[in-house]
Each structure stands twice: as structure tokens, then as C-alpha cells.
Amino acid sequence: MLFHVRMDVHIPLDMPAEQAAEIKAVEKAYSQDLQRQGKWRHIWRVTGQYSNISIFDVASNEELHTILQGLPLYPYMDVEVMALNRHPSSVRDDDS
Ligand SMILES: O=C(O)CC1=CCC(=O)O1
Numbered sequence: 001m002l003f004h005v006r007m008d009v010h011i012p013l014d015m016p017a018e019q020a021a022e023i024k025a026v027e028k029a030y031s032q033d034l035q036r037q038g039k040w041r042h043i044w045r046v047t048g049q050y051s052n053i054s055i056f057d058v059a060s061n062e063e064l065h066t067i068l069q070g071l072p073l074y075p076y077m078d079v080e081v082m083a084l085n086r087h088p089s090s091v092r093d094d095d096s
Contacts, residue, residue, distance in 0.1 A: 001057070001058055001059065001060065001061075001064075001083065002041075002055060002056070002057055002083075002084040002085075002095070003055070003056045003058070003064050003081055003082065003083055003084060004053070004054075004055060004081070004082040004084055005053070005054045005055075005056060005064075005068070005079060005080070005081050005082075006046075006051060006052070006053055006054075006079070006080040007051060007052050007054065007071075007073075007077050007078075007079050008049070008050070008051045008077060008078040008079075009050045009051065009073055009076055009077055010050075010076050010077070010078070011023075011050075011073070011076050012076070023072045023073060024073070026072045027071060027072045027073045030070065030071065030072060031043065031071075034067060038057060039056060039057060039058050039063075039067065040054060040055075040056055040067075041054075041055040041056065041057050042054060042055040055084075061083075064081065068081075
């Protein structure tokens with residue numbers, strides 16, 4: 001199942017820089033592990049914003065929910081999820 005996910009990150013301004021850097025490092029490793037597993041298919045920075053647009057390929061709504069709640073930055077994010085279906089006009093074999 002494919003999902004389009006937008007994550008807007010709002011790290012509190014009073015969080016110590018060292019703590020923020022540590023959370024971001026753990027977040028990166030978590031994300032890259034899921035990318036290597038093929039579950040986090042794409043991640044794109046939204047130009048000019050501390051936001052990303054991601055495509056997840058997971059087995060269920062529950063799996064996506066668990067992945068998102070496991071993000072180290074999750075407590076500091078607004079997350080928007082859209083479920084995707086294959087478009088009948090698509091010529092791509094890898095988008096379902
Ligand atoms: O920087 C972001 O957009 C938040 C984030 C999600 C995965 C990652 O590595 O950073």
C-alpha cells in the first residue's frame with residue numbers, strides 16, 4: 001500500500017542545539033534503514049521549508065502508523081497522510 005506523507009517539523013526554539021542534533025542523527029538513521037528496506041520509497045525536501053514529502057510502501061495502515069510514531073522527530077511534527085491508488089492511466093509498472 002502506497003502513502004503520500006507530508007511532515008512539517010517544528011523543533012522548539014529552546015531545545016539545546018546538541019539535543020536537536022542528536023535527535024536529527026537518530027532520525028536520519030531510522031529513515032535510511034526504512035529506505036533500504038524499501039518501505040520509505042522517496043523523501044523530498046520541500047524547498048524553503050523544514051518539511052518533507054515522502055512516499056511509503058507498507059503492508060497496512062497500522063504499519064505506517066507504527067513507523068510514523070517511531071520517528072524520533074514525531075513529537076515535533078505535524079503529519080499529513082494520503083492513501084494512494086494506482087491511476088488507471090499510469091504507464092509505470094512500479095507505482096502500485
Ligand atoms: O528533516 C526532515 O524532513 C525530517 C526527517 C524525516 C526523515 C529524516 O531523515 O528527516
